[in-house]
Amino acid sequence: MRVLFVTAVMPSHYFVMAPFAWALRAAGHEVYAATHPELVDTVAASGIPVVGAGPPVDFARRYRERAGTGRPAAADPKTLFCDIADGMADDVVRFARAWWPDVVVWEPSALAGPLVAAVTGALSLRCPWGPDIVGRGLGRDNLPPEFGALFERFGLRLADVPEWWNLDACPEAAQVPGMARRLPVRYVPYSSAGRVPSGVLERPAGRPRICVALGITMTEVAGPDGFFAPRVLDALCGLDVELVAAVVAGQRPLLGTVPQGVRVVEDCALHMLIPSCDLVIHHGGTGTMLTAALHGVPQLALSHSPDQRFFAVHLARTGAGSHLPAAEAGPAELRGLVGELLGDPACRAAAAALRDAMTGLPTLADYIPVVERLAAGDGAADALAPIAQHIPQLIQQLGQQGAAS
The missing domain is CATH 3.40.50.2000 (Glycogen Phosphorylase B;)
Structure with missing residues (x-):
């Protein structure tokens, strides 16, 4: 053909x-x-x-x-x-x-x-x-x-x-x-990012790992104001977790001074990083959403635009994660939701069910x-x-x- x-x-x-x-x-x-x-x-x-x-x-x-x-x-x-x-x-x-x-x-x-x-x-x-x-x-x-x-x-x-x-x-x-x-x-993850930084395949001992991957679309459409990873990292850096910020190389300067203990990976293949995580925080982009779903990882979607909100709402309906508009994501709200998702067995079970449904296709x-x-x-x-x-x-x-x- x-x-x-x-x-x-x-x-x-x-x-x-x-x-x-x-x-x-x-x-x-x-x-x-x-x-x-x-x-x-x-x-x-x-x-x-x-x-x-x-x-x-x-x-x-x-x-x-x-x-x-x-x-x-x-x-x-x-x-x-x-x-x-x-x-x-x-x-x-x-x-x-x-x-x-x-x-x-x-x-x-x-x-x-x-x-x-x-x-x-x-x-x-x-x-x-x-x-x-x-x-x-x-x-x-x-x-x-x-x-x-x-x-x-x-x-x-x-x-x-x-x-x-x-x-x-x-x-x-x-x-x-x-x-x-x-x-x-069955979904097959792909992106132009292909690097696998050392250590991303191993789970950290004793602490949950959270991947913060907020995409590039809003940075392109809204400029630097559309990149809200710094306030997410600032809100969560005091928790007893390992934070991994996944960015493309052009976004690294936008992070500014990174809080102590936050690991930054550039141009990382997310399908290599996400399986080692306990939670993925993203922008409602479908590529990140489906990659996390394929690996059975709970998600928190912080939507910025109407299309991201649409995707995030449909994700939340599965029980495999939660949705919060980025404009409402203050430090207290973020810490509260992250704590709930990490400690919620029902969310983990729903994420596992979503994974099983996808891998059976x-x-x-x-x-x-x-x-x-x-x-x-x-x-x-x-x-x-x-x-x-x-x-x-x-x-x-x-x-x-x-x-x-």
Whole structure:
């Protein structure tokens, strides 16, 4: 098969798809990716051949400008995603018409993906980042109206958008209910950070270890004011715990004077650090959230933006952690919540249950023959047979649809 991955906006949006691209290449399939210029190096660093598409985006600046208008419609990320897709469309469609993929894999910010699938007739696979804040599980009926104008440029209508399958690594307990055509898959952590500092694999003797990993998105969107790791570390440094602050190299100066006893690791692979921790404090980013969930580690999400709040609320509903808006995270509140989470056996049990649910799902390798059959035009029920035990409701729905037709 020829498989085209389409991604946009943020490195973390691509990270959720990268392991699937590796799995397809390892199985002998041809894989390319397309993205806007700022993400070309990120994708290339993962080992996947990449095509640049459209002009530079500078998503952080454009999001700030739209959010500053005070108009909810302008701040809606879907309208911005349409703008970005419009800029990428000509280059991506030109490449797709020359290469002609059998499958298009895309993530929710990359609306050029379903466009290319419609233009080429390719199988369409969507990879949500986590709880589905963009699509709300509703499928193509939830595409923004602005998307119609983009389709008209290529002689299509929104009705021509092929129904897609959701290859979803978010555990069902944390996902929005009723996601259409959901294919659950085991999450594989990936990020561009690949260093493993000495000592991160061993648990400290006698004291809980807390990882503080607050991501890079808010630093990019809000500037230094969006980096609130220093006040988290200051609030917790008096507790009888080991604090490990995980930052990218560019954030290290923003930490200022680090409290005594706090260990700082730069550009660390979080999936190597998190298994040795008793608690992860993060910003509500889905990559950190799913990595902690995969390893059964309780979490505290300190959300800063509406999307982070959405993800954090869905996490808290599983019982595997708590959510506190960053604006409300004073020293007393932080110390109180951390103490509760470290001492709560119910939270640890819920985190372990989430881990067990995730590790029991089909792997990306298990999905290779499924995608091969779907792309070849096999009937959905036959194509999905290898993973049928994991999707009984979907199999039942497909059977009912077949009987009705």
